[in-house]
Amino acid sequence: MSVAIENFVKAIYKNGKRNQNDTKPGNIAKELGISNAAATDMAKKLALKNLIDYEKYQELKLTDKGTKMALNVVRKHRLWEALLFKLFDLSLHDIHREAELLEHQTSDLLANTISEYLGNPKFDPHGDPIPNAKGEITTIDTSIALSNTQEGQTYTISRLMSDDKEFFDFCAQNGLKYGNTVLVTKQFSKNKMTQILINNNTILLNEDFTSIIYVNEKI
């Protein structure tokens, strides 16, 4: 299957997992940077290949086969992220960009080899779960967005759900990384902002960031 198809299926998968669950062609088109017409076109083709269910004007739904393909690509992406992160001193953003390309040119053999080399990790450097070779995610995600946390409670950062360079630069500067501890000092619910204490620094985050930083309650 082509790169275009893999990315299309992956986009549907990712969009389906997100808050605003819209997997209509326009949304996928926006994600991929192609025209709406191209997305509709591709949707029809993928339906013929039994990768998605397509009905005019409806949401695009992955079939089992389509989901499997998406998870296979996601697996390769996250394994590359984990490997590049371990070996090299590159920014998370750079690592993401490289993985975005490499994921499509990686045999199952190589993916499995990378996985084994890394000790079959369950999470990538963003805290995102890595599907196993069968395309299953076996971990249970109990994390919540920073925007939904409670004042006075301490959390550990579990996921940074983004691929934006500015965001990652900000995180790197402020110690916001996978595994680190944050104390939520104040929720400004009216203004949708969250004040946290991290590395003895107080910072105030708006919803753009608190909705993509996920945490777990610290035990």
Place this chain on the structure above:
Amino acid sequence: MSVAIENFVKAIYKNGKRNQNDTKPGNIAKELGISNAAATDMAKKLALKNLIDYEKYQELKLTDKGTKMALNVVRKHRLWEALLFKLFDLSLHDIHREAELLEHQTSDLLANTISEYLGNPKFDPHGDPIPNAKGEITTIDTSIALSNTQEGQTYTISRLMSDDKEFFDFCAQNGLKYGNTVLVTKQFSKNKMTQILINNNTILLNEDFTSIIYVNEKI
């Protein structure tokens, strides 16, 4: 530039380096598994991009720009080979196949990062020289084909110039690998065969193999 273009330019480069110096479209077509017509077509396009000089019925000649592109791809290929060889226990043939795909999806940044990680190696696991970031090969190759060696002389294996699975399997089974020592016990010049002693085993090789196994005189 596209994968097709990178592979085309690479094929001209490799063919130009070889014994039978034929870089006419038919030869490139054979190398790439495409039709002669497609190769002629591509040749014209690349001439417009100033990557090759093209004259009807003549050999295809890389311009400086084309050579630079070819060497950049070759560099990435060989760096991947070196990295995969170091990290994983895969066969040389598998490593070659993976590198063949990854080479086209590797930024210069990642290539340089891999190179640095490996200590800027000058050779890949086949003994092939790795061009530097400027696209220069700074090493001098003094090696000769096993078919041109002298009876009674001891050599070290410097290059295994192939991408054929059977060949690599044979090499792996018989200790024919980069750096190992061989004693040439007999040259059967009439039959174009070479008898060698390696790891205390005597083996007899025909020209198919002795022309692609390169060695240096052992000092």
Place this chain on the structure above:
DNA sequence: AAAAATATTTAAGCTTACTTAAAAAATTAA
């Protein structure tokens, strides 16, 4: 519930990288 705005689909067209078939040139053999 009609009007306005937005999204989706259809239609026509483009580029890339191929294909096969036939024509033209170059190479090899007789």
Place this chain on the structure above:
DNA sequence: TTAATTTTTTAAGTAAGCTTAAATATTTTT
């Protein structure tokens, strides 16, 4: 050196993955 063979080129055509423009639905607003 002519004939036979092989190679290269030209021509016409295809599929993938896009585009823009226009037609048709759907959704939102009033």
